[in-house]
Amino acid sequence: MSFALPSMTVSQMFGQRTIRPLTAAALGGIAFIQDRLIAIDTIKGHLLEIDPISDNSKILNPHQVKEFTDVTGIAVWEDTLWVTRGNTVYRCQMNALGLEHFVTLPYPAEGIAVWESTVYISCQKLGYILIYESDGRKEITRFYAPGVGQENLTVSQDTLWVSDRTEQTVYSMDRATGEIQFSVLTPFDSPTGIAVHKDSETGKESLYVAYASEEPYIRDNPNADPNHELTYRDRTFIHPLYYHYEPEKRYALSNGYLIEMSYAEEIAPLEEVYLTDLEWRIALPSETERQKVKQVEPIGLPFTEEVIDGQRIAVFKFDTLTPGERHIFGWKATLEVRGIKYRITPKDVEDIPPVTPEFASRYLVDDDELAMETSIVRRAARDAVGSETNLLRKMYSIRNYVYDELSYGIKPYIDTPDVVLERGVGSCGEYVGVLLALCRLNGIPCRTVGRYKCPPNGELQGIPLQPDFNHVWLEFYIPNFGWLPMESNPDDIGNAGPYPTRFFMGLCWYHIEIGKGVSFETISSQGVRLTKEDIPLGDLAINHIRFTILKELPPF
Template identity: 85%
Template sequence: MFGQRTIRPLTAASLCGIAFIKDTLIAIDSTKGHLLEIDPESDNSKIINPHQVKEFNDVTGLAVWEDTLWVTRGNSIYLSKLGSWGLEHFATLPYTANGVAVWESTVYVSCQKLGYIVIFDRSTRKEITKFYAPGVGVENLTVTQETLWICDRTEQTVYSMDRATGEVNFSVLTPFDSPTGIAVHQDSDGQETLYVAYASEEPYIRDNPNADPNHELTYRDRTFIHPLYYYYNPDKRYALSNGYLIEMSYAEEIAPLEEVYLPDVEWRIALPSETERQTVKQVEPIGIPFTEEVIDGQRVAVFKFDALTPGERHVFGWKALLEVRGIKYRITPKDTEDLPEFSPELQNRYLVDNDDLAMDTSIVRNAARDAIGSETNLLRKMYSIRNYVYDELSYGIKPYIDTPDIVLERGVGSCGEYVGVLLALCRLNGIPCRTVGRYKCPPYGEHQKVPLQPDFNHVWLEFYIPNFGWLPMESNPDDVGYGGPYPTRFFMGLCWYHIEIGKGISFETLSSQGSRLTKEDIPIGDLAINHIRFTILQELPPF
């Protein structure tokens, strides 16, 4: 199971820097100051600095080169001979040093506040050069002969950087949030496996006998180490990462708020899409059979009723078996210069107001102009629009969706309202875009073979770049606070728990006697209660 299991050392509170010495894993518990020697196959661990715990408190970065241990603590970098654990000062930065990696005579140190990875010569202890940090969060490092690997806690991302030039080759999304440490293990055949440490807090229900009621919400440490699998496709500019085999069920239960009679009913529900990151292994009906249609390249289940009469009850829907992985595209503004014209079909469908986007209102048109300023590059325009919307809106959920003009005036929006504003501003600036989504699997990869229910539905969008096609962008999760800097983890990227259903088409529609019913005629939510269930069956094997 080496390389295919989650490592959970007992007693650990907050694992940060990690490194391998052959098959033995070394990790620092930053909260406790414990330097742990961990068996990756059994989770067995021991504290190897029992007399120097205080010296290792608040250590975040860790690296091993030959017989020397390197750590970062506060603003400084230290080194120590393995086994002695006496820390010798190496260098000091003006701000907190986060991560460290060493290869031969070169020492790499990350610093979030500087926004750089600073590179030192080991023998002279002088700064040689520095690279721009690829993400906005706290970053930890490891290095191989040609590659500097960087994990970013806020970005939920691992970057592959050329260690000589500082150019990012590609990046991959991690399957869990808050990655805090990274290491490379090499087996006897020379095969390399990335390991990533994670540290955060998780909510749980505590049974408190002294309270009434006795159940209360509290938080506990959550830390572990997990292998990171990836596959990079240089031609299509994307990298896939860890994924899961998931069973998803979507069912409607007829339960009208007021009894109605509807003759000759066709109830359409979109089915999961086939994409670079999502494979539909199987689909079967729930309750009653359905036929299939293909609408704009998307599979749709069609349930037919002679009539829906007062008092009549049904449960119907679909169950799908899906393989879903994380995906992250690496496309730069240089790649989007001198693009060909959009096709008439794209312009007629995805550059117009066909979804109550209020694109003719002054507040929306002014926002579209202000969002891009004088920018002309398509990718930079898209990035600027996203950041403008994040500056102008904060997240809030409500039971209905207002149009973009109202949302911009209010300054608060749900995920669907973020999407509406983004669609309007993009289309006014000549960027084709469309709505995607519908649900996210609860992001608990360790909770396997138990039913999981999402709390809400969810939507995001895709924008179109000639020569590359449709690219994903999340609606609001990267909006971490006014003024940024905002992470780009879901800018041209999706994690494994995003389930893509019905790209560019309505998720669910209802027709009677051949005429489509609108929400003004009768909202689907007034007719039926939807039931959504996910079951994570297993993690997908390495590539």
């Protein structure tokens, strides 16, 4: 069965719609046969034909479900269907679906793509994408797998597209050489399948990605007391992937959202205070390659603006703050935020100029209780890089060293890097402190950035969302290239490596950049900045943070 399509093209009909087949548990590989969308449900063994408008689907293999159970990758070339199941690759005719053995690998084969007589097969445990000749069934060559997770494949003309489940990334590779051209972050986690659709009228190609994972939800169980309980359910869908590559700037942008963010302080001191000539500064969202500030307006009270090191700061002024006095004040910003991923290699930074004295005086010093003079931190800085001299390899080595030495844990306060290294457990802010100290001791300028992440639920549009925690990460500086982002702890997945690099020189759409290299929030009285030893901000006011995802941004 095929679905009758109206006069619009499939790409026009899809639009920005998320496709959610009603009965699917875990979609794996996906493919297009002209305008027909085909997908495999890995758990149920259903080979589905899906209507992208209504989510209606039909099982194409009603008599071969057992044979297709645990299939992870599919590809179609002409009238032949290719699938991966376990260690084996099979092929069959689309109108018969009787699986014929093609090749067996020593380890599981996850993804597959076919172009004419060339077959591409991904194998996570081997760490390679294997290339076979379809008629002779012989391996022609192999490419290094670009990521560390299970990968699925599709191919279009000269490009091999690779989606990596752990990396949350799609790679564009030269299908003849295996060279990575660029990569983009997917807007959702756990991408499990990828396909290219070519518009029959315009010839334009579009990428679609399948996702599969579990999500927690609160279940109403009338047999329990209390009757609400936490449990998990399958989460699987298909969504278009948009990208825009800037080769000269070495980055690619991907899907994004229009987001409204509010940050407000509510004066509610633990102990009443009397302050005169009070100035309360709160950093405003930054304007970056991936983040555009469309509008900023005050909440509660008006503010003036200052610019410090290129960063916009909202300044709220009070003649006096007296015991019993209460206020709400802050800002609301409307932002366009997209994913960004830079593509810079160690070879690119071999002949960079040295760091200028100005940068050294600002970004190579201990200006934030980094304990850079302590023996444990200095020893860690030496051990992290060894004899490496390439700046980018040093950054990789420092990040991996910190991930090896630390595990993630939430704390109500931030200890200095020497204490954190001794303890072996750190929050995101403590990861950042250790990374800053080790980078600066190795001559790499770096700075802190944050301060919040929008809850990463792009489908929950128009609903107020509150983040559970604040969050910080860092940026490091490469002469001739500029500031590059690096997450603090989310890529430390705790398996002793290899660690994903999805957020090494990359940020997803839900990262909100506020206050690069400057304090997010400070207070001063009579011109003197107050420290946490004077009055901790948390003892003086309660902050309220709200995000509302307004809509997904259109394609580029």
